[in-house]
Amino acid sequence: xxxxxxxxxxxxxxxxxxxxxxxxxxxxxxxxxxxxxxxxxxxxxxxxxxxxxxxxxxxxxxxxxxxxxxxxxxxxxxxxxxxxxxxxxxxxxxxxxxxxxxxxxxxxxxxxxxxxxxxxxxxxxxxxxxxxxxxxxxxxxxxxxxxxxxxxxxxxxxxxxxxxxxxxx
Numbered sequence: 001x002x003x004x005x006x007x008x009x010x011x012x013x014x015x016x017x018x019x020x021x022x023x024x025x026x027x028x029x030x031x032x033x034x035x036x037x038x039x040x041x042x043x044x045x046x047x048x049x050x051x052x053x054x055x056x057x058x059x060x061x062x063x064x065x066x067x068x069x070x071x072x073x074x075x076x077x078x079x080x081x082x083x084x085x086x087x088x089x090x091x092x093x094x095x096x097x098x099x100x101x102x103x104x105x106x107x108x109x110x111x112x113x114x115x116x117x118x119x120x121x122x123x124x125x126x127x128x129x130x131x132x133x134x135x136x137x138x139x140x141x142x143x144x145x146x147x148x149x150x151x152x153x154x155x156x157x158x159x160x161x162x163x164x165x166x167x168x169x
Contacts, residue, residue, distance in 0.1 A: 003083035
């Protein structure tokens with residue numbers, strides 16, 4: 001089975017087994033529905049956990065798990081990554097992409113010249129996401145993920161075509 005990282009348990013919350021999660025997902029409401037299964041990577045193994053409850057508090061998901069209703073049950077997982085199985089990944093609409101699908105793609109300009117590779121997708125508060133590109137020169141830049149700049153994402157060809165405006169690189 002292949003797994004996709006959806007977040008990190010960054011702390012416990014209260015004494016009833018809730019954990020505070022730093023989310024890497026855009027679909028927290030779906031991921032943490034009561035009864036859904038997630039996996040915690042702990043001691044070099046994936047351990048299945050069933051969601052008992054989910055709520056948001058100060059911008060973070062707070063989740064508890066079945067048979068783990070005490071802080072002592074979850075404290076050991078603090079700092080551990082949370083995963084879902086790749087089979088439970090939500091299908092996206094055409095033109096939408098998972099961040100992990102974009103990482104590693106080759107960035108080219110409209111003339112087909114290779115500029116570099118996407119090394120991360122970075123979120124901004126309230127604005128668009130940015131692609132961090134490692135240029136072939138070794139320099140890293142941020143490119144806004146907006147239609148004016150991103151002209152085409154071709155997953156089969158592993159490329160992103162950008163409109164290279166003055167000052168962008």
